[in-house]
Amino acid sequence: MTQSRKKLRLALIGWGAINRRIAELLAERSKGDIAIAAVAVRNAAAAINIPAGAELITGPGELAGLNLDLVVEAAGREAVGIWGEAALAHASAFAVASTSAFCDDALLDRLIATAESRGSQILIPPGALAGIDGIAAASLLPLDEVVHRIVKPPAAWRGTPAESLIALDTLTEATAFFSGSAREAASRFPQNANVAVISALAGIGLDRTRVELVADPAAAGNGHQLSARGAFGKLDLAIENRPLATNPKSSEMTALGLVRLIENRMRTLVR
Template sequence: MTQAATARDRKMRLCLIGAGAIGQRVAEFVGQRLAQSMELVAIAERPGINVQPWWTGPVLSSPTELAGMRPDIVLEAASRQAVKEWGEAALRCARKFIICSASALTDDGLREALLTTAHTSGSQLVVPHGALGGLHALSAASLLPLDQVTHIISKPPAAWKGTAAETGFDLSNLPIATTLFEGSAREAASSYPANANAVVLSSLAGIGLDRTLVRLVADPAARRNIHEVTALGAFGALSFRIENEPMPTNAKTSDMAALSLVKLLESEAGTLVV
């Protein structure tokens, strides 16, 4: 019997960091679609956060508890701080650490520490494409020199509430589409960490955090979260536009962010990967 066949004889063990909107959505789909091949064995959350009634299994509060769960995959769906707190432990005890909070990787020291731990542990740090389904093309194009990459994010004004935009704009009374920020992806992810994880993804796939131009827009006419990515380079030119429905329980993100994670988990457990 091959090693791969032996691995499929048991369910893969998944630990989830974060029990918010994305985490709950992932847990729901894992139970519905992957019950035969994957098992959610624990959820990590901050002390005082109630994960019941939808989860009644083990709840972890410290990275030192991860190893005891013997995870194959640890998936972060919490915050950039969670990546910092749990990342190295996850990479040491699981073969893959998947992070939603890509903005954490704007911290060069943290990124290097995680990559070093992954190298020495023989594990992988995985950054899923999230709401940006066209990143495969951009990533392939980056094998040749790229001249420029631009990423514009337009969302309804309500999606920008609770962010740095509130200090300079009256989000409840914007008459037209208004640019809240224009600058590098690194700056965008630092100033708008909850909204701009996607720009880190396009940067990692393309020409990096400091060369990717980002524009963040509050548009009263928008009914969806819209991403427009364009790139020019030796490969030619590409552009893609994605309109994602906001998640009902969190307007700052979309169902596609959770669905992309589920698809990634399916590729880990399945026999046909597309």
């Protein structure tokens, strides 16, 4: 006799472009084994069209009693500090999309301590990247270098400090406007270079991972070029993602990677 698997109960922190896309994809793909139990927002009046059956919550204490298996955050770096400890206390895992929050070492240490005391896990999704599993595996041996180049159309850099560094509206060719550590890139450009924290935590850390940010008028999507060198050998990888239709600063792949993470919590064959 086959034993039935219990339904996964999920809470989404934030109801912006990424989590709305996650809910849309889960609704299309779900076989009834994943339930969005709650959607957490700062302003309840602004949360429209949340999934049927989901409870709308506005404070971390409201996660208690929801019998959650997984909490997924996609609400910006401040939300990680606000919701993280409660998420780890009331669910077995907390997936963090706004990884730029982990530029704050004290916050990361606090969440790790909470997870250890509660027996829960902090999950770092691959975001808009590919090859993160390879860098993480390679880091078991010494890594000499990890370089992460992020290339996006000028429109994706509007509303960021890039506007004060280059003339986005008159670019005629690919132009690099920042080069530095992953920590600095994610701190200064949290909406666009948040993903640099993912490659850094997978490999040689926030201060040794080098990041270059580029605005390219010829770019059709949001591109990432990863290069790693070390005792394992060499890795060179490039990916160009379609931006989310509702937010050009984020990639469709970010939502897809989170859906894969969620579904893998239920799969017999994890891939």
